[in-house]
Amino acid sequence: MITSIIKVYHTREEISEIVKEIENYSFEDLRKHDHFEFSVMEKSTDIELLEKTFGEFELIKSIELRENEKGQKHYGFNYELRDGTFVVIVLVLDSMIPMIVNGYHRNMNYKRFERSLRKYYGDKFI
Numbered sequence: 001m002i003t004s005i006i007k008v009y010h011t012r013e014e015i016s017e018i019v020k021e022i023e024n025y026s027f028e029d030l031r032k033h034d035h036f037e038f039s040v041m042e043k044s045t046d047i048e049l050l051e052k053t054f055g056e057f058e059l060i061k062s063i064e065l066r067e068n069e070k071g072q073k074h075y076g077f078n079y080e081l082r083d084g085t086f087v088v089i090v091l092v093l094d095s096m097i098p099m100i101v102n103g104y105h106r107n108m109n110y111k112r113f114e115r116s117l118r119k120y121y122g123d124k125f126i
Contacts, residue, residue: 003066003069008062008125030102033102042055053087053089060077061114064078074092077090081110088103090102110122
């Protein structure tokens with residue numbers, strides 16, 4: 001499904017405001033979308049890494065608000081790990097209990113990823 005980035009939140013204040021919606025949930029509390037299960041298998045994602053990273057909100061460096069072709073919105077939380085790589089956890093926040101749609105670890109330097117994000121979506125940074 002095609003998605004487009006609507007906004008990229010990157011200041012501490014913006015990130016904190018969005019994190020308020022998930023800070024009282026653990027990874028286990030999140031509803032899991034069928035796509036999440038498929039994606040984890042497809043990408044050989046370490047679910048334990050996602051679970052460990054989820055609650056470390058201070059590691060979130062940016063959040064992408066995306067919209068798919070059906071008009072559904074979801075948030076991509078980009079966590080920079082201590083080794084410089086990053087984890088992306090994608091959530092739908094407009095339901096009673098947030099739902100995880102996707103999650104994966106990228107063995108790529110987060111700062112390089114952000115430069116690319118700014119290059120292609122600079123007008124979306126608010």
